[in-house]
Amino acid sequence: MEYRTAKRMESLPFSGIRAVMEKATKMQQAGEKVIHLEIGRPDFDTPEKIKEAAFKSLKAGHVFYTSNYGIPAFREEIARWETEHHGVKYEAEEVLVTVGVGEATYASMAAFLQEGDEVLVPNPVWLNYIHVPSSLGATPITYSLKEENDYQIDFDELESKLSDRTKMIVVVNPSNPTGGVFSFETLERLSRIAIEHDLLVVADEIYSQLVYDGTKHVSIASLPGMKERTITLGGFSKAYSMTGWRLGYMCAPKEIIQACVRVHQYTITCASSFVQEAAITALRDCADDVESMRQEYQRRKDYMVKALNEIEGISCNNPQGAFYIFVNIKQLGMTSMEMAEYLLEHAKVALVPGSAFGTEGEGYLRISYACSYEELQEACGRIEKAVAELKKK
Structure with a gap:
């Protein structure tokens, strides 16, 4: 029998992040010591209270289906948390519990997107926001986030x-892959555009608790006239180190x-069901755990920014x-893919080519510092040596 995939599959490439991870894992299985800086997975264990x-x-036997919307008490807790932390007043009926932000995105x-609709998407960006609308017959139109603008919107x-076909704007704040955080002024101007053109906004805020150097995260839904047109996406994978638990949510008006x-x-x-109940504890009782992890990320970031900027050529x-x-x-003088392959082969450090996140990512590599401080120190030493050898050629 001949199997023919649906035509829409032509627009769905395999993940560039996972491709690097697979190659690095094979090298590791062959006995090579690879440092993994390619995956956005916290190295911390899930806080004990959540487990x-x-x-x-x-043990209580809560192993059955819940409401499609999620456990009522959990939805209430999400609404409370969002109201308290993001300044947007939500009720439980304005919350949908999802299997990660990935499902919430889809x-x-x-x-809301129909064939022929256009959606404005950041570039670079987590590529679900490119390929999901494409698979639905909509057209992603990218807007550039550039280093020279500190990754603010032009x-x-x-x-x-x-x-006249634009229906939706995607906002990822803080950003994957750049780590950029939109300023209040950027969000305020973006909100005016959304209101003027009557656009839906999908606001991915899963990293909202992980901000540094006194930066304040602002939820775009908190700005005047924005709650009614914003779908705010959140989840537990990053701040609570619950990647394998697969739990997210969206907040938006009931309709x-x-x-x-x-x-x-x-x-x-x-x-x-039991994951939802555990996440109630996360929201109620684990603020100190999140803050402890955030402080360690701050320490790692400070080290990495200094160390990387001391390497000639990057x-x-x-x-x-x-x-x-x-x-x-x-x-x-290398493409991002060539450089990622070079560092994996010669430095045994796995990084993601920026091109995996869109055209504006070319010329960059994404480093995840969600691994130990000691590994980051060793990785920087390896990268420095490999870059020095490359410059001699």
């Missing part, structure tokens, strides 16, 4: 890309949630959020 809450839920776009460029749940119920049904800005550094390698 205990999950175990308690399992549901928010599948519910509004002349963005406004030139608006059309938007009701549209998204129809996608959710036919793809996922519901998130795991440079980086000082990112204010997430746990990524976008390293400029343009002086070295």
Whole structure:
């Protein structure tokens, strides 16, 4: 039998991040010591209180389906947390529990984008925001985030890309892959554009608790006139180190949630019951754990920014959020893919080529500093040696 994939699959490449990870893992299995800086996965264990809450839920027999929307008490807790931390007043009925931000991304776009619609998407960006709308028959139109602008929006460029087909704007704040955080002024101007052109905003804020150097994260939904047109996405993978638990959520007006749940119920049904109950504990009782991890990320970031900028031939800005550094390698005369392969082979350090995140990522490598301080020190030493050898050629 001949198997023919759907035509839409032509627009869905394999993840560039996972491709690097697979190659690095094979090298490791062959006995080579590879330092993994390619994956956005915290190296911390999930806080013990969260694990205990999950175990308690399992022992109590809470192993059945929940409402499609999520456990009521959990939705109430998410609404409370968002209201307290982001200054947006939500009710439980304005919350949908999802299986990670990945599913929330798909549901928010599948519910509202039609064939022929356009969606404005950052460049560079986590590529789900490019490929999900493409798979739905919509067209992603990218707006550039450049290092020389500290990864703020160039509004002349963005406004030139608006059309009568534009339906949605994606905001990833803090940014994956740059670590950039949008200023209040950037968000305020973006909100005016969204209101003027009657656009939906999908705001990915999963890294909102991981900001540094006194930076304040502002949720775009908190600005005047924005709650009613914003789908805010959040989750537990990053700040709570719960990547394998696969839990996220979206907050939006009830009418938007009701549209998204129809996608959710036919793809996922519901998130795991005991995971939802454990996450109630995360939101209520684990602020100190999150702050402890954030402080360690701050320490790692400070070291990496200094160490990388001391290596001749590469440079980086000082990112204010997430746990990524976008390293400029343009002086070295290699594409980002070539440089990532060179460092993996010669330095045994796994990094992601910036081109995996869009055209504006070319000339950069993404480093995740979500690994130990000692590994970061060794990685910088290896990178410095490999770059020095490259410059001699």
